[in-house]
Amino acid sequence: MKVNVAQLRREVGGIAAFEFREDFSSFDLGLEGLTFQSPVYAKLQVNNTGKSLFAHGVIEADLKASCGRCLENMSYQLKFDYEDEWVFEPQATEEQLETSFIFDKDEFEIDELVLEQIVVNLPMKFICSPECRGLCPVCGTNKNLNQCNCDTHVVDPRLAALAKFKGLS
Ligand SMILES: [Zn+2]
Numbered sequence: 001m002k003v004n005v006a007q008l009r010r011e012v013g014g015i016a017a018f019e020f021r022e023d024f025s026s027f028d029l030g031l032e033g034l035t036f037q038s039p040v041y042a043k044l045q046v047n048n049t050g051k052s053l054f055a056h057g058v059i060e061a062d063l064k065a066s067c068g069r070c071l072e073n074m075s076y077q078l079k080f081d082y083e084d085e086w087v088f089e090p091q092a093t094e095e096q097l098e099t100s101f102i103f104d105k106d107e108f109e110i111d112e113l114v115l116e117q118i119v120v121n122l123p124m125k126f127i128c129s130p131e132c133r134g135l136c137p138v139c140g141t142n143k144n145l146n147q148c149n150c151d152t153h154v155v156d157p158r159l160a161a162l163a164k165f166k167g168l169s
């Protein structure tokens with residue numbers, strides 16, 4: 001995703017719109033089993049505020065993940081609002097150098113920026129459905145697909161000791 005702000009950068013109050021659909025499959029999302037299923041979509045509007053370029057819009061990614069409970073493959077639609085300040089390096093203040101996205105040419109790549117935002121917006125855990133019953137902790141059967149007869153009743157060891165003491169087990 002390459003943006004060209006040659007004109008916008010010189011026009012305080014100006015607005016530019018960008019729309020992308022780009023293949024991100026070569027990027028590593030840093031999580032095992034997590035990949036892009038289709039091109040990432042980004043629609044951004046960039047305003048020249050005089051101090052910086054204020055970029056905002058929406059980013060959408062179609063991911064393939066594995067469920068944290070049953071380990072089956074699942075699709076996950078990620079969609080979030082993007083908002084950031086892009087600053088031309090020679091004009092950046094100390095603070096902007098630390099907190100904003102800095103560019104030094106009229107035309108620059110925003111792939112890394114978009115990828116970073118995708119990673120930040122990933123859920124803590126992928127679950128295929130709120131009803132997912134997960135795997136049996138004893139035999140590993142996917143309980144969404146099959147029943148097993150394992151005893152998965154978890155006994156509190158303190159209660160077990162008490163039951164023994166009372167001669168109940
Ligand atoms: Zn699941």
Ligand SMILES: [Zn+2]
Nearest residue numbers: 136139148150
């Ligand atoms: Zn089982």
